[in-house]
Amino acid sequence: MSNNGAPKQSFSFADPDKVQNILSQYPDKQSALLPLLHLAQSEEGYISSAVIDTISEIVDCHQALVMDCVSFYTMLYTKPHGRHIIQVCQTLSCSLNGADGLVDHVTAKCGIKPGETTDDNRFTLMKVECLGSCGTAPVVQVNNDYHESLTLEEFEKLLESLK
Amino acid sequence: MSSFEPVLTKHIHEEDCHTLAFYRSVGGYKALEKVLSMKPDEVIDTVKASNLRGRGGAGFPAGVKWSFIPNDSDKPTYLINNADESEPGTFKDRLLINKTPHQMMEGMIIASYAIGCNLAFIYIRGEFYKETCLLEAVLAEAYDANLLGKGILGSDYDLDVVIHRGAGAYICGEETGLIESLEGKRGWPRIKPPFPAVEGYLKCPTVVNNVETLCNLPHIFNQGPEWFRSIGPEQGPGPKLYCVSGCVNSPDVFEEPMGVPLKDLIYDRAGGIRNGNELKAVFPGGSSSAILTAEEAMNVNMDFDSLINIKSMLGSAGIIVMDEKVDMVQACLNIARFYEHESCGQCTPCREGTTWLVKMLIRMINGGGTERDIEMIYEITDNIGGLIDFSQGSFGKTICPFGEAVAWPVRSFVEKFKDEFLSYMPNLEVVA
Ligand SMILES: Cc1cc2nc3c(=O)[nH]c(=O)nc-3n(C[C@H](O)[C@H](O)[C@H](O)COP(=O)(O)O)c2cc1C
């Protein structure tokens, strides 16, 4: 769940056992960085500076290194997003199958452009690159779920269903 | 169309095909039993004899890659299964993971045994969340059945497997970018040599293999390297998954022998061009391959050498079909924009060149093309990527082959469809 309130001063993982389990899988600590960032984001909704502090302590490396990583990967967010992150694939096969229309539809219906979040925090719209499912273009990922071979009508229904 | 019986995808339409019980019922893990009774060197020799070439893009012979692992090293050896699948037009590994995850696991265990690895990784792209959950369940099944863990199937061989999720970066599919990412850093590719087989993950000998490459292994041991070599061209044989998408009636993954005519894939398996339109252009091997004209596409076979002969490549066999309605300048921009976004930014020609290409194409589309634009695109692409020489591993002007992966397709668009680019500059004298 997203935490859209004021940034927390400190962060600790919900389940320390999960953290230990991740660390124990790798021969060195820093390799656990991405999995810990994923875990933190699934708990907090984004990577806050408090998360960065906590993780840099756990893996025993400088905060700058953690931040460097966070800024490199598009799936790691440095600010809160809407409850439903609508990620429309814009790469060639999807584009040839109507992806642009899907983006325009969200913009027309919800008043947000790619990168923006609705005022009620319901949706964030993003354009993303090839999702590895070009045979079922156009593809939209909402949070963790793929929605494939979408017509405009199905997309409309999907948006309605996301509260 | 030949009546080839699928090997890798034979059972994907059957119920519960992803489970261990099902996989065992069709002979799964028999190859592993055989392999565990062989010496690692014999395993490597068998794979060498099969001529299996990597299915991730570069087509490097798998057995040869394994034999580069030094056998006098006191460091641990690692296997990484490359499940990053991010090349535009490619969606075969996702199918293999979803439908036959144990085939992939068996391949991973065989490869790990061959190279003396006791800890292997599956690097899976972060977006494949559902697949990650499935693989976690598959691992649990495998541990329970003593296919992983200590003393596998009563042998003295131990192996653990860890699933590692990426976080949205195309460049982490490149093997050294992937290794950096696994080490908890940004995915900046490394200068080679040293190659990963000598200095990879945590500076230890490491083999990176693609999902589909690994899936072939059980079959090579079940049916023998001669059988494998007899499928398709001898220099790069075997069953192959082809992903067909874009302007076709029935996009999907199709399994055929190496060397199947591209025409058959488009017009037979994928049901032809939608709306009865004419074929215009095709990416044969993902968006990093040089684009083919309709005429080239109708005459080429889908194997490593046939495509190199016409200055393109098999790559990941991600076939993107474009029909007469597609604007080639817009399509070129779509692809250039992809590479601009995904460049890791380490090398100046790649970082700046991709940005310039996108700016120029946008300007051209908005009617502001200038006389020098065509030549300038040639210059920029030459600066990013050099000549095609697949024998050399990396080819030239940038740290990793991403440079070529931008340069060849963009250049091929302009060379093969120059009229369309010029038609965006109606007020110019045609200088070409
Ligand atoms: C820019 C770039 C992206 C790549 N992306 C992938 C990928 O998503 N999946 C993959 O298996 N190989 C990818 N490769 C190829 C890998 O570097 C490597 O050659 C391959 O994983 C080796 O496995 P193989 O020998 O079994 O093919 C990519 C290469 C480059 C240059």
Ligand code: SF4
């Ligand atoms: S060629 Fe491009 S992607 Fe590869 S290392 Fe250089 S900047 Fe990064």
Ligand code: FES
């Ligand atoms: S182009 Fe959209 S999933 Fe590949």
